[in-house]
Amino acid sequence: MSMKGLRRFVEAVEIPPPPPPADELCEFCRAVAGSAHGHVVDTEKRALLCSCRPCYLLFAHDSGRYRAVPDRYLAGTRLSAGEWEGLGIPVGSAFFLVGEHGTSAFYPSPAGATECLLNLDAWQALRERYPLLTTALPEVEAVLVRDGECFLVPVDVCYQLVGLVRTHWKGFDGGTEAHQRIDEFFAAIRARAHG
Ligand SMILES: [Zn+2]
Ligand SMILES: [Zn+2]
Structure with a gap:
């Protein structure tokens, strides 16, 4: 690579924004879930997974391995x-x-x-x-x-x-x-x- 090519390569690199805290990422699709996100239970591992809205809705009313946690009090x-x-x-x-x-x-x-x-x-x-x-x-x-x-x-x-x-x-x-x-x-x- 010539110096000119290298320079262009270096200049093209942008510093990415800091990633959001891990608990704000959807654990299914890695989209940003936001701070007020819903959760899905992995019933095999008895673990809670942070979930974006579309993934949450995918598992709403599901009775399989993954089940969305309803918002009921x-x-x-x-x-x-x-x-x-x-x-x-x-x-x-x-x-x-x-x-x-x-x-x-x-x-x-x-x-x-x-x-x-x-x-x-x-x-x-x-x-x-x-x-x-x-x-x-x-x-x-x-x-x-x-x-x-x-x-x-x-x-x-x-x-x-x-x-x-x-x-x-x-x-x-x-x-x-x-x-x-x-x-x-x-x-x-x-x-x-x-x-
Ligand atoms: Zn998702
Ligand atoms: Zn969460």
Whole structure:
């Protein structure tokens, strides 16, 4: 290549714009998904995939391996302290996921989502009493409970809560900031569920 050719080559190179953060790219087609994107569950890996709108719509109402997470919030059920204790969960808030092998319970902890043993008989009795607990679509929706207050939420909301706890929880009791952020998080869910 002559010097002239090299120069033209060098001049033609443009510095590309910085790529958007990885979590804003669609994990199916690599298009920019934007900050308020939807998610698709890979039910084989139990993983959440960030998704642009067209890819999200491709998997809406799908019941195969990939399923779009619906944007549905419901509230209106409150468990008594005794009902909650009957489930055998050692903390005040947890979420329940329905999968192929039945219901699993998890609670957010500084180490991430921690699975806990669930008294299945007590859970079944509550499901018969409260229709909200039977409404979650497998894999893509969850029942989230805090101090007895039950919400049906998109499953990605539970992972947001897990991330919030992992990032902000300090020491044994979490600290003021963590509790304030968790309160705000639940206030937003409540507003969505009733609005
Ligand atoms: Zn896409
Ligand atoms: Zn995402």
